[in-house]
Amino acid sequence: MKHLSRAEFVDLIESSPVLPPERARHVEHCERCRERAETIRSVRSMASADGMPEPSPLFWDHFSARVAEQLRSEPAPAPSPRWSPVPYATWAVAGVVIVLLISTVVWRTTLHAPSPATPAQLSAAVDVVSVDPVDDLDNDEAWAVVRAATADLAWEDAHDAGISAHPGDVENAALQLNSAERIELERLLDEDMKRNGA
């Protein structure tokens, strides 16, 4: 049979009715539990023998007066905010309605949201971004408009209009080229230099 637990020891020394009789009889056969029970029983008796020193009767009158004096400077305790005596069922219904409203708003928002781009649309956008502007210049409509507008424009007239090169314009333009444009510019310059015997 297993030894008494700590709670059972306490029930035993206090003669608590919650301890089953067969457990209480365990100490009759177990020396270890019997000694242990006797030890804590004697300590409990020793502790309880320490009586409580009683203060003077005047102490109690003075004590309550001191507490009352100190409470005069305290604000009056405010009652806790009372919720309206609404039954729980009403709160539950209100909660369900709120959840339904939120769900409806979310559903409608996602219903009218723009549909995500299809893979074909995505690849077309990528194609537009990745088009090499140098290679496609001849077919570029915007450039065609510029060419048509400037076909009859004399250099002197362009200069007078302020559409002319200024010192540093070539360098500035070269610095603003992207890497593909720079590579193409180098190729064109090499071809030109080879053609001129450089």
Add this chain to the structure above:
Amino acid sequence: MTVTRNRTDSARPDARPSADDRTLVDACLDGSRDAFNIIVERHQRQVYQLCYRFAGNHEDASDLAQDVFIRAYRGLHSFKGHAAFSTWLYRIAVNVCLNRVGGRSQKWTTLDAADQPDLREERADAKILRGERAAAVRAAIARLPKKQRAALILRVYHDLPHDEIAAIVGTSVGAVKANFFHALANLKKLLSPKD
């Protein structure tokens, strides 16, 4: 001659000394300071005794007890009435004592001779021995861990049932009994003469 009553007085909860704790608390929350004075007078002895067991001397016990009632007054709105008011008050007292006393060494003093029980028949040596043993017990209790000390004081000196102690300290009945067992076992060790 007609007596006109203040409408607010008649609407206030009863604040008579015979009123139960719940009624007195309601009266306090309604603005009656007299109601709380009645609560103090009703529970001051138990609160002071508990504080004395933790503090070990009259002055500290008095200060602690005063603090307990001040905190109770401030927190009256939190008393819901699910447990007895005394349980709620004990909980505040235990927390105040454990927080304030904690691991500090207590000053154990005895009260004036006029406050002691009349023991003229007791032999002087027995009286001294009894006093020394009591001092040793109190010093040993002061060295117990907080939960063990609380369980022992509430059970041995206030004779509270284990389920009420559990409600006060916020644990289970099993934990209270375990702490009480360990408190007694540790007391035995602390009080055993060293070889």
